[in-house]
Amino acid sequence: MPxxxxxxxxxxxxxxxGVEILxxxxxxxxxxxxxx
Amino acid sequence: xxxxxWAVVAAYIAWLVSDGIKRTKLDRTTESYFLxxxxxxxWAVGLSVMATQLSAITLVGTTGQGYxxxxxxxxxxxxxxxxxxxxxxxxxxxxxxxxxxxxYEYLERRFDLKTRAFTSFLFLLSRGxxxxxxxxxxxxxxxxxxxxxxxxxxxxxxxxxxIYTMLGGVQAVTWTDVKTMGLTIVVLxxxxxxxxxxxxxxxxxxxxxxxxxxxxxxxxxxxxxTLTETYTFWSGMLGGLFxxxxxxxxxxxxxxxxxxxxxxxxxxxxxxxxxxWKIPLQVLVLLVGIFTFLFxxxxxxxxxxxxxxxxxxxxxxxxxxxxxxxxxxETAFQARRQAAVAIAASRDAGNVREQARATDAFxxxxxxxxxxxxxxxxxxxxxxxxxxxNDVNYVFPTWIITALPVGIVGLWIAAIxxxxxxxxxxxxxxxxxxxxxDFYKRLVRPEASDEHYLLVSxxxxxxxxxxxxxxxxxxxxxxxLIEVVNRFGSFFYGSILGVFMLAILTRRTTGTGAFVGLFAxxxxxxxxxxxxxxxxxxxxxxxxxxxxxTVGLTLSLGKQSSDRFRPAA
Numbered sequence: 001m002p003x004x005x006x007x008x009x010x011x012x013x014x015x016x017x018g019v020e021i022l023x024x025x026x027x028x029x030x031x032x033x034x035x036x
Numbered sequence: 037x038x039x040x041x042w043a044v045v046a047a048y049i050a051w052l053v054s055d056g057i058k059r060t061k062l063d064r065t066t067e068s069y070f071l072x073x074x075x076x077x078x079w080a081v082g083l084s085v086m087a088t089q090l091s092a093i094t095l096v097g098t099t100g101q102g103y104x105x106x107x108x109x110x111x112x113x114x115x116x117x118x119x120x121x122x123x124x125x126x127x128x129x130x131x132x133x134x135x136x137x138x139x140y141e142y143l144e145r146r147f148d149l150k151t152r153a154f155t156s157f158l159f160l161l162s163r164g165x166x167x168x169x170x171x172x173x174x175x176x177x178x179x180x181x182x183x184x185x186x187x188x189x190x191x192x193x194x195x196x197x198x199i200y201t202m203l204g205g206v207q208a209v210t211w212t213d214v215k216t217m218g219l220t221i222v223v224l225x226x227x228x229x230x231x232x233x234x235x236x237x238x239x240x241x242x243x244x245x246x247x248x249x250x251x252x253x254x255x256x257x258x259x260x261x262t263l264t265e266t267y268t269f270w271s272g273m274l275g276g277l278f279x280x281x282x283x284x285x286x287x288x289x290x291x292x293x294x295x296x297x298x299x300x301x302x303x304x305x306x307x308x309x310x311x312x313w314k315i316p317l318q319v320l321v322l323l324v325g326i327f328t329f330l331f332x333x334x335x336x337x338x339x340x341x342x343x344x345x346x347x348x349x350x351x352x353x354x355x356x357x358x359x360x361x362x363x364x365x366e367t368a369f370q371a372r373r374q375a376a377v378a379i380a381a382s383r384d385a386g387n388v389r390e391q392a393r394a395t396d397a398f399x400x401x402x403x404x405x406x407x408x409x410x411x412x413x414x415x416x417x418x419x420x421x422x423x424x425x426n427d428v429n430y431v432f433p434t435w436i437i438t439a440l441p442v443g444i445v446g447l448w449i450a451a452i453x454x455x456x457x458x459x460x461x462x463x464x465x466x467x468x469x470x471x472x473x474d475f476y477k478r479l480v481r482p483e484a485s486d487e488h489y490l491l492v493s494x495x496x497x498x499x500x501x502x503x504x505x506x507x508x509x510x511x512x513x514x515x516x517l518i519e520v521v522n523r524f525g526s527f528f529y530g531s532i533l534g535v536f537m538l539a540i541l542t543r544r545t546t547g548t549g550a551f552v553g554l555f556a557x558x559x560x561x562x563x564x565x566x567x568x569x570x571x572x573x574x575x576x577x578x579x580x581x582x583x584x585x586t587v588g589l590t591l592s593l594g595k596q597s598s599d600r601f602r603p604a605a
Contacts, residue, residue, distance in 0.1 A: 005301055005304075006299075007301060009124065009304065012304075016308055016312065019117070019311075020114075020315065023315045023316060024114070024315075027107065027110065027256040027319065028257065030256065031254050033249075034249025
């Protein structure tokens, strides 16, 4: 069982941040598109 | 509830328990009982992490929050993805290298025994009590809606958890989490389909969302920087970040989930699953609540969603006043319904002026509906003496049993019951681990055989199950005590995070520095909580962590840097 990491995680962390930004943008759109 | 629904609930719970018992054969050592020999696939661990966090309170209470407040609550999770990344970079590799069973075990390697024992004790105290509360809260709601006894409902939630956790250990916990997480997502999607198709003809999803937007329910961002508002962008990003760091990094009920993963990389991947999916999942739960609100715009709901309180008021001296409120409610509801239909019609016709007029009318009648409901709730409090009554918790369960077809109702009730069962199982498992590893093996009998520890672990799981059952059964009479313990829990949550921050971010901090810092953090949070009760609890975690870190570091100034900073590979 490898106890040390065998891959580069930087890209994954950037992807996580990217997905969060997309989620927040979708919520921002929902909030403003349907604001009366 | 229909017989078929009962059969669905019984069959699902029986499946979980029998599958859990089958895993007894796999548990021959304490490492397999507590950590599944560190062999679980990342996706199962990831689902288990999510299922542990998602309890019945999420399914009942959060849909209720969506119904009354809309998306506002999602801001609570904005700090979660960043917290997961920080944990993946810091604590997760530390725990794997140190090969620990509990998060607190690591604190002894870095600091000393007293820091480990005290943090583990705080965990046992708060989680032991919360285990009972996790069963009692949905039991109260389900017993009212389904007409069951509260004690029986609480036991229906608890007993399966105790049986499969005691016998099957962490493997049973993880695999039941996987099943229930799958069921939860399925029933949420089914609910969404029924809610959308339940909209009247002429009112599309777009129209419905416009109406919801008009009531402010689609507001997912509040950029006001205020310490008193619980859910804002900033409290979620900063307060939520500290809370999630503490929950996923320092709480054994979560740490133990990812310690079962095959490798440090699998542990990281399982945590990041929540980072990707938690916000979308929470939006789905809240949208189900919002669409329940929209459903009840067009289908007349009862004035009170709690049928027991409804019946009690009807047979009390307040009955005439209640009938008057019902008539007022009926009139306001019909006027609001017409305004909602007019919004959709004018919107579809592209008549902006008419839409604005209908929107104003809607707001006016909606305010009347809310006012009548508020007066009915006050009547409940006056008549029944139930000062903490919150009708919102009964909205979604009422919709489930009145609007869904036979069979699907059973699936939903099974999902709610086992969401609670799952969270309790994870907690029992972690309570047993902390009791045995941090106390029994460390302080009482350090030299016993592994068989002995395995037997004690199973007995300890049973003990904590019994403890949770007592708390759950006497939850109503223990109400204020549970509140005190929960409040006490919030005092040290951020503070424990501060101790872990000292452990991994500093070299000089001594055990005594960390220990005194922990007390300073807890006292500071208690002072803020009692002195300024208007400050949102999300900020308590930030205060606790910062005070512990500062005090711990200051007290350790001038000391030699620790050679125990990094656990050996």
